[in-house]
Amino acid sequence: MLIKNQLAELVKQAIARAQTAGxxxxxxxxxxxxxxxxxxxxxxxxxxxxxxxxxxxxxxxLQIAQALAAHVPPDDAVGRVEARAxxxxxxxxxxxxxxxxxxxxxxxxxxxxxxxxxxxxKIQVEHVSVNPTGPMHVGSGRxxxxxxxxxxxxxxxxxxxxxxxxxxxxGSQVRHFGESIFARYAQALGRxxxxxxxxxxxxxVVEMGKHWAQQHGDRFLxxxxxxxxxxxxxxxxxxxxxxxxxxxxxxxxxxxxxxxxRSLHEDGTFAQALKILQDQGxxxxxxxxxxxxxxxxxxxxxxxxxxxxxxxxxPDERPTYLASDIAYVWNKLALREFDRAIYxxxxxxxxxxxxxxxxxxxLGLDEKRVRIVIYQFVTLRRGGEAVRMSKRTGxxxxxxxxxEEVGPDAVRFMLITQSANSTLDFDLDVAVKQSEENPVxxxxxxxxxxxxxxxxxxxxxxxxxxxxxxxxxHPAELExxxxxxxxxxxxxxxxTKLEPHxxxxxxxxxxxxxxxxxxxxxxxxxxxxxxxxxxxRLKLVAAAQHTLARTLNLMGVRAPETx
RNA sequence: GCCCCUGUAGCUCAGUGGAUCAGAGCAGCGGCCUCCGGAGCCGUGUGCGCGAGUUCGAGUCUCGCCAGGGGUACCA
Numbered sequence: 001m002l003i004k005n006q007l008a009e010l011v012k013q014a015i016a017r018a019q020t021a022g023x024x025x026x027x028x029x030x031x032x033x034x035x036x037x038x039x040x041x042x043x044x045x046x047x048x049x050x051x052x053x054x055x056x057x058x059x060x061x062l063q064i065a066q067a068l069a070a071h072v073p074p075d076d077a078v079g080r081v082e083a084r085a086x087x088x089x090x091x092x093x094x095x096x097x098x099x100x101x102x103x104x105x106x107x108x109x110x111x112x113x114x115x116x117x118x119x120x121x122k123i124q125v126e127h128v129s130v131n132p133t134g135p136m137h138v139g140s141g142r143x144x145x146x147x148x149x150x151x152x153x154x155x156x157x158x159x160x161x162x163x164x165x166x167x168x169x170x171g172s173q174v175r176h177f178g179e180s181i182f183a184r185y186a187q188a189l190g191r192x193x194x195x196x197x198x199x200x201x202x203x204x205v206v207e208m209g210k211h212w213a214q215q216h217g218d219r220f221l222x223x224x225x226x227x228x229x230x231x232x233x234x235x236x237x238x239x240x241x242x243x244x245x246x247x248x249x250x251x252x253x254x255x256x257x258x259x260x261x262r263s264l265h266e267d268g269t270f271a272q273a274l275k276i277l278q279d280q281g282x283x284x285x286x287x288x289x290x291x292x293x294x295x296x297x298x299x300x301x302x303x304x305x306x307x308x309x310x311x312x313x314x315p316d317e318r319p320t321y322l323a324s325d326i327a328y329v330w331n332k333l334a335l336r337e338f339d340r341a342i343y344x345x346x347x348x349x350x351x352x353x354x355x356x357x358x359x360x361x362x363l364g365l366d367e368k369r370v371r372i373v374i375y376q377f378v379t380l381r382r383g384g385e386a387v388r389m390s391k392r393t394g395x396x397x398x399x400x401x402x403x404e405e406v407g408p409d410a411v412r413f414m415l416i417t418q419s420a421n422s423t424l425d426f427d428l429d430v431a432v433k434q435s436e437e438n439p440v441x442x443x444x445x446x447x448x449x450x451x452x453x454x455x456x457x458x459x460x461x462x463x464x465x466x467x468x469x470x471x472x473x474h475p476a477e478l479e480x481x482x483x484x485x486x487x488x489x490x491x492x493x494x495x496t497k498l499e500p501h502x503x504x505x506x507x508x509x510x511x512x513x514x515x516x517x518x519x520x521x522x523x524x525x526x527x528x529x530x531x532x533x534x535x536x537r538l539k540l541v542a543a544a545q546h547t548l549a550r551t552l553n554l555m556g557v558r559a560p561e562t563x
Numbered sequence: 564g565c566c567c568c569u570g571u572a573g574c575u576c577a578g579u580g581g582a583u584c585a586g587a588g589c590a591g592c593g594g595c596c597u598c599c600g601g602a603g604c605c606g607u608g609u610g611c612g613c614g615a616g617u618u619c620g621a622g623u624c625u626c627g628c629c630a631g632g633g634g635u636a637c638c639a
Contacts, residue, residue, distance in 0.1 A: 033580085035579080036579095037583060038578095038583060038584060038585090038586090039583065039584095041583090042583055046583075048581090048582060048583085051581095051582060051619090051620095052582095054619095061582095061619095084583075085583090086582070086583085086619085086620085087582080088582085088583060090583085131639065168639065171638075171639055172638065172639080173638075173639060176638095287637080288637085289637050290637095291637095300565080300566085300635080301635095303637095304636090304637045305637095306637085307637040308637060310637095311637050312637070318637085320637070320638085320639085321638075321639050324639095346633090347567075347568065347632080347633050347634075348633060348634065348639095349634085349639090350566080350567050350568080350633075350634060351566070351567080351633095351634050351635060352634095353567090354566090374567080374568080376567095376568055376569075376632075376633075377568095377632070377633065379632085417575095417576080417577090417588095418575085418576065418577090419576085419577080420568095421568060421569070422568080422569065422576075423568075423569070423631085423632060423633085425575075427575095430574095430575090437588090437589065437602080439587095439588060439589090441602060442588085442602075442603090444602090445600085445602050445603075446603095448600075448602090449599085449600060449602095449603085452599070452600055453599050453600090454599095455599090456598095456599045456600095457599080460599090493579065496579085497579070499579095501576095501577080502577090502579095505576095505577060505578095505587080505588095508587070508588070509587080512587085512588095515603055515604065516603095516604070516605090518599080518600095518603080518604085519595095519603075519604045519605080520604090522598075522599070523599060524598080524599050525598075525599090526598050527598090541599095562600090563600080563602065
């Protein structure tokens with residue numbers, strides 16, 4: 001159990017004991033909470049409960065605080081309990097208990113930080129899901145960094161997590177893409193074929209055209225143009241999806257499943273979901289199109305589900321994004337029975353949130369099972385100048401280039417350090433220059449430094465075997481232990497709020513506290529009189545190393561033995 | 564017009580469901596290498612966009628305003 005919850009339990013008991021003793025009047029049991037106070041002098045944990053209880057208890061807050069403090073049952077984790085104005089009860093953990101946590105952390109090893117949830121949920125994190133018509137840019141990199149880190153965090157929080165990439169292979173973009181490839185293909189065969197006005201201009205499309213001209217000769221010129229465009233579009237998507245997988249792997253982002261949008265239409269999932277909407281009279285025909293009566297549900301306007309054949313002839317292009325979304329949420333929650341479906345979407349999709357939730361309700365599903373994490377845009381700059389990013393024109397800095405320039409660890413770290421709600425200004429010049437001073441290296445350095453200490457110890461023939469953690473009483477040692485104990489709380493916070501940015505901030509703090517400890521406390525001492533302390537400190541730094549490694553790995557960042 | 568996000572130190576940003584909230588990193592300045600990695604440590608800071616409101620108490624909640632970004636298609 002988290003020490004925080006253990007203390008909350010003590011507070012609960014203190015209320016009951018104080019009431020029994022007549023120190024507090026009877027009142028209904030309140031929701032007890034314990035928080036981390038801001039200043040060290042206020043202890044490790046505190047509760048402002050007396051301030052909240054003042055009305056119900058008909059007493060001054062400070063008086064309640066004193067009554068509670070006096071009735072907290074003894075506990076070996078608690079060193080000191082103090083009532084403080086204007087109405088707080090502060091807890092300081094006992095030094096002996098803190099020291100013992102080193103052994104506890106070592107016993108947990110790589111599992112340290114994991115939580116046991118009240119209920120283990122089956123959670124799907126669907127992220128990136130970028131249009132498979134070209135290389136990834138930095139914005140979708142942010143998506144992947146956020147999504148993958150969230151998935152890691154939820155797993156650590158004790159849930160059953162599946163990571164999915166949704167392949168948008170059913171829209172008109174597939175056709176546009178196919179037309180562009182066809183043009184390049186025909187050009188490669190010496191035909192005078194123009195790239196469509198709004199076609200994809202990237203060099204990779206030229207490469208694809210050449211490649212298939214070489215591989216298939218004029219095969220695609222012999223079939224109908226429609227057929228050729230469709231087939232080349234699909235081939236192109238397969239190639240791009242494979243390269244997206246490579247790029248993501250470079251960032252240490254892996255998926256369990258890749259789900260095709262087209263399959264939702266081909267296997268009848270959409271038809272099934274549509275039927276449910278139709279049965280409720282929420283679907284109507286107008287101007288040849290099939291509409292979702294969103295207005296009847298309080299939305300701003302009705303939405304097209306299937307476009308009119310007068311506008312779009314190609315059947316693959318007729319369902320809109322919303323149609324697929326509805327089929328997809330049905331697939332996630334009803335067919336695959338995820339308790340939670342987490343979507344990681346860029347800010348440009350925020351307008352779709354309300355519609356998706358409305359559709360979810362109408363499908364008879366609990367909208368609380370859908371969680372949408374919206375992240376704001378990444379502005380890429382070079383030397384202060386904004387770099388325009390457009391897939392159509394091909395003028396963008398790809399994620400691959402960024403990883404090449406800055407390094408995968410620094411990229412991942414930078415992409416999640418800022419809260420998803422903030423736009424991210426990414427200056428390439430600064431990023432490259434900064435990579436030496438990037439906080440990620442600060443954290444990694446702490447890990448490598450410990451590896452070096454452990455190596456030094458091994459070379460000197462000392463080990464932590466039999467180390468007595470009770471010898472860890474130096475303020476810097478206790479400070480380090482306190483910092484390590486925060487990891488599970490950070491995981492809980494990040495998992496509950498779906499906010500991965502707490503992790504890098506914690507890592508920087510933990511590394512700083514370690515470096516400070518390192519300066520103050522010699523670990524491997526050559527003085528024989530220090531032998532016992534050395535063994536204890538070796539345990540301490542090994543625990544710190546586990547904690548740092550865990551923090552880094554949750555972010556998908558390496559924990560190196562050497563820099 | 565309407566909807567969403569943001570505005571905190573020179574810069575980039577943290578700050579849980581109000582109270583014991585003003586913080587970190589970088590940049591700058593000044594110190595610290597005679598046993599473990601100086602990619603480090605220690606010191607140094609008159610800043611919460613503006614104005615009201617709610618409260619015992621507001622970066623934090625409510626409303627209005629200003630500024631920046633995004634959305635508002637039979638595009639995805």
